[in-house]
Amino acid sequence: MENKQKIILITHFYYCLLIAIKIAKRDKMLMTDNAMKLYIHRWLKNAQEKKIFHKIIYNEISWLRTELNCGDSSCFEEKIKTIYTRCQQISDEHNKD
Numbered sequence: 001m002e003n004k005q006k007i008i009l010i011t012h013f014y015y016c017l018l019i020a021i022k023i024a025k026r027d028k029m030l031m032t033d034n035a036m037k038l039y040i041h042r043w044l045k046n047a048q049e050k051k052i053f054h055k056i057i058y059n060e061i062s063w064l065r066t067e068l069n070c071g072d073s074s075c076f077e078e079k080i081k082t083i084y085t086r087c088q089q090i091s092d093e094h095n096k097d
Contacts, residue, residue, distance in 0.1 A: 004094045006056055011091055013057045014084035017043065021077055040076065041068055 020043050021030070030036040047053055048061045068076060 001056065004091075007087060007091045007094060009054045009056060010060060011084065011087040013053050013060060014080060014087060016053075018077075018080055018084055021080070036076070037068060041065065044068075 017040075021036070021040065024030045024036075024039050030039055044061050044065050048058055053061075064080075067079070
């Protein structure tokens with residue numbers, strides 16, 4: 001698989017995760033940091049078990065689950081936004097070529 005295609009798939013995955021978080025927040029499902037951590041953990045687990053995304057995404061899911069278990073969930077959404085933004089930038093750079 002081409003790097004450009006990988007970046008597109010990874011960007012799409014992070015976009016989906018951000019949208020899921022925003023919808024859950026809007027619906028007031030994520031009132032605490034622990035609720036957010038549990039929600040994201042379940043979302044990632046379901047995505048992996050149901051094979052919703054391309055197989056190259058599963059390394060991302062494993063890494064995110066590790067990060068979620070080790071880190072502070074209050075800044076986790078910002079980390080996801082940063083990764084998504086960087087993926088978009090890389091994708092834009094590839095589109096210029």
